[in-house]
Amino acid sequence: MSLEVNDLFAGYYEDINILQGVCVCAEKGRITIVIGANGVGKSTLFKAVYGFLKPRSGSVIYKDEDITGTNPYTIAKKGISYIPQRRNIFPYLTVEENWEMGAWIFRNDKNRIKGRIKANYERFPNLFSKRKTHAGSLSGGEQRMVEIGRALMVDPDLLLVDEPTAGLAPVVAKEIYSKLKQLNMAEQKTILLVDQNIRQAMEIADYIYILELGKNKTQGSRKDFETDLKAMIRDWLF
Amino acid sequence: MKKCFSLLVCCLMALGLTLPVNAKGIIKIGGVGPLSAPGSFESGKEMKMAMEQAIDEINGAGGVLGKKVALVFEDTQGLPEKGTAAMERLVEKHKAVAVVGEFHSSVAKAEIEVANRLKVPLIIAEAWADVITAKQYKYVFRIAPANSLFYSKIADWIKAAGFKTVVMITENSDYGIGVERVIREQLKTAGIKITSITAERTIQDFTPQLLRFKMSKPRPDLLFGIFTGAGELLMVKQAHEIGLAPTKETAMFAVGTDALHKEFWEITGQSGKYILTKTGYYPGIKFTEKTEPFIKRFKKKFNREPTFAAMEAYEAVCLVADAIKRAGSTDPDAMVTALEKTRFTGLRGVIRFSLDREPKYMYHQWPGTPSFVIQYTQVDQPYTDALLLWPKEYSHGSLIKP
């Protein structure tokens, strides 16, 4: 088991818990997705896991280590990378500088940085020609690629990905999902994905959690859901 | 019997001890002056030192009317509104019987209004604007010279020394503008060509205008700086750096009191040599028998040469004590009557207050305030060793050109 979230309670305001006892596990080498309607606490779950929000109770265990409430910049050193939903590139740094920042925790190891950047160009070949461009002036899809690349700089075992395709054109979205799948297949990355783009996310998922109002509603492997997926979507939309 | 006697002695002793204590109390004299920015705090500090010295000496000599005197000093920061507040606090909260001091004319202008309203005697020690006494308030006196009084004497020297083209740089304050007007009017009538420039008090770089003066034709033969504080020192330094003054062609006069402080030399160094300045005191001229001892005591206590601002502050406190003694009370009107009859031997002559109403600034003004033009002839020279140029009757020599 890579990441275990047990019975997590967390919220932004006093007395109001967005997460009310969520349990999620990300199994090693798999893509696990967490889906649910708007406002059920999907993004909050990641914020609580990555230390931006202190959980009120419950625990976060990563590789048998309790990391509940640890600072984000400390968690980064443990081999977990986080790609939040909102744009979070450094807009006035170049693509390459953005990636260098991803390597902050081993910034004195120049060779390792070079190697990681080279690996990123292999993953995202079309960014090579734009390596000296300010990341802020790239297209939305390219910015996502830069972010994923930056998250991969530390060679993480676990990727937390929050709605990677929100606001992107369907073609670009498709490319991003295939990149994630590729990372999982070719590089054995464990991925925990929360998403609203259920149809496309389901396609790459191995295991699925469904949240409702801050609590687990149901869970299971993709096969379990394939049959009643349509019904589920209809439920949310209407 | 013996017991009775000793008891009596004890009683008498107790009485003797307690009687003066009962009658004691303290007479409070208020002090005002700048101790922090944006005021010229270096001068305010010096004035406060001198006032404290006066208080110590008065108390050492038994106080006034059998009571001790005490100084309550308020920092007026060079800001008129602080001056108003300070006056009100001194009179209403601290019950000061009279107030002395002040350095900035703009602040003094606010303070005289309070003195007039609250009916408390105020002796202005070192603010020069004509208007302070020209308002002819009953409770306001001044031992500092009025600008017109003092600078018409300086203008006399400029005329006598034969300057033809004079340039002036003036700070944008009541003091600066007042001095500038007196000098300009006096020189204009003598047919001297004048260019006059004003600048903010906080300005640090005079080089643009100094360079322009250097290049103008005919080149000015006197640069007259009407600045106080750091601005004055910077002007001296920069005029020398760009080779404008003091040079063979152009002399430089710096009127601010900072030119008399020993720190002047640390800042100006070589550029301070041959600078002309004014002072209200010059040693070697025997003013009164009090002058020498005061300077000795001041130097011993504070390790610096007192300027005339210190002397005025010292004298102002003494004048209040003297007036209370003669009036026999601290009643403000009685004190004013006593002050008007003052014939007090101060540090620079016998002080009296004029009752003339014309010229306007002469009312309650000490007309005898001395003024001297001096020139530094060496680096690190105390101003007391500088060459005395004016007034003519005391002069030790004439203007030296480098």
Added chain:
Amino acid sequence: MTEYLILQALNGLIIGLIYALMALGLTLIFSVLKIVNFAHGELYMLGAYFSYYLAKMFGFPPVLAVLSSIIIVFFLGVVIEVLFLRPVYTGAVERKDEYAILITFGLSIFLQNLALFVFGPWTRRSPSFVSGTTSFCSLSISNDRLVVSALAIVFMVATLIIIGRTFIGKGLRAVSQDREAAAIAGINPFKMNLLAFGAGSALAAAGGALIGPIFLIFPTMGAMPVIKSFVIIVLGGMGSIKGCIIASLILGEAESLGSVLFPDLTRGLAYKNAIGLLFLVVVLLLKPTGLFGEKHVRMK
């Protein structure tokens, strides 16, 4: 006249360089900590005093005194950040912007009065770097001004290299552009705050220590330059380093040339400060984000 204008332009350049050092420090603090440091002028003043006393009392050579003073103020800045500004980022205070304004403003008044008390009211002057003057044709300029501008350029280039090329510098920029993303990348934002406030303070101190032999040292010496720095960072665009340097040089020249080209010669100096502000107003009317304003750091 041409000679005069050239020399005047040179003077403006020197003033502009000093402005730039100070404004660069303010920009650095603003972009990383997102607060306006009202005590910046006092750090400038302390830089000047430390350099003065190191040279006068301990006999340091002038350049060494300047460098030591910069280092001292760097650590002073670090201490100030830990003691007073930490609460802004740990969530200990509710209204962080107001808190930051009040705390730095209070610090400014406190340090000014502390200096008045400790160093005394008398104006001081640091020893010259190189005494004497250098002549160009009929005009001359003091050697101190030349040395000071050279040193100012050195400090500025060093700062630009550190911020632009080194990993630490890129980290500072990353934090300034997106605090959360920087934390995700493993950059400890608290350490970056410390570094930015220390370095910003050190830059102010560099300005003060360099100006010591030229414009004198007194407890309130920082009051005017800090206002100029505010003008500069708004003029250049809040948070823009390039804008900050260019705006400094423009302001230096505008004041220097403006005051001599002013139509009424006798009033030129009196309107010196107004010229810079007028320039600011015009720029803001035409371009509200400043010359090189970047949207992401605009104040809310």
